[in-house]
Amino acid sequence: MYAKCGKISLATQVFNAMESKDVLAWNTIIAGMAIHDHVKEAQQFFKEMKEAGVEPNDITFVAMLSACSHAGMVDEGLLEEAMELIGTMPMEPNPCALGALLGGCRIHGNFELGEMVGKRLINLQPCQSGRYILLSNIYAAAKKWDDARKVRNLGRSERD
Structure with a gap:
């Protein structure tokens, strides 16, 4: 408290x-x-x-x-270390840990790692709209407009 x-x-x-x-x-x-x-x-x-x-x-x-x-x-190099840390945790990483890493990827513009973590999160929690939005934002920041649009549409179809 x-x-x-x-x-x-x-x-x-x-x-x-x-x-x-x-x-x-x-x-x-x-x-x-x-x-x-x-x-x-x-x-x-x-x-x-x-x-x-x-x-x-x-x-x-x-x-x-x-x-x-x-x-x-959490800069570019440390994001890679964070992913390695998550990969070596003695338990399966939960969506909260992966979500924190995905947010760091968006903030620091790590497209490759963000794409990998975002897809993993969407597979783990297909009904969580925030996962689609974050991944879409990562694609948009990398100027991958088609991918950004596809992920947004996929997120909308999961809600419907």
């Missing part, structure tokens, strides 16, 4: 006072730092989480991708 309200120091105090920290507690503090652009702190908590022997899950990876993306730390 403190982190969501922007009271980062209070959120940190509560977290540090906890005797036992499970993956939910770690994810909460990492996500709290991420949404308020405290990326270095989120990275530090992620490091401490692993050192404490708590296994990150898909929510952890989404929080870290989000933190890095919001802070502008």
Whole structure:
């Protein structure tokens, strides 16, 4: 609650006072730092989480991708590393993780990776219109107008 309200120091105090920290507690503090652009702190908590022997899950990876993306730390080279990270996660990446990566691809103009992730997301969630829109925007930014139009039309036909 403190982190969501922007009271980062209070959120940190509560977290540090906890005797036992499970993956939910770690994810909460990492996500709290991420949404308020405290990326270095989120990275530090992620490091401490692993050192404490708590296994990150898909929510952890989404929080870290989000933190890095919001802070502008996801550039062309790091997008490739993010995809590699998602590919080596001990669990199947969920649509939230892939969606964060797709958003980073759109922001940073990574057409090739964006196309691959967008198609994967559409296969996973064919009824989510936002996936079609993001992929269409990626095609449009690359001036691939026919592909952009096809994806938009495909998204419309899935809604109907």
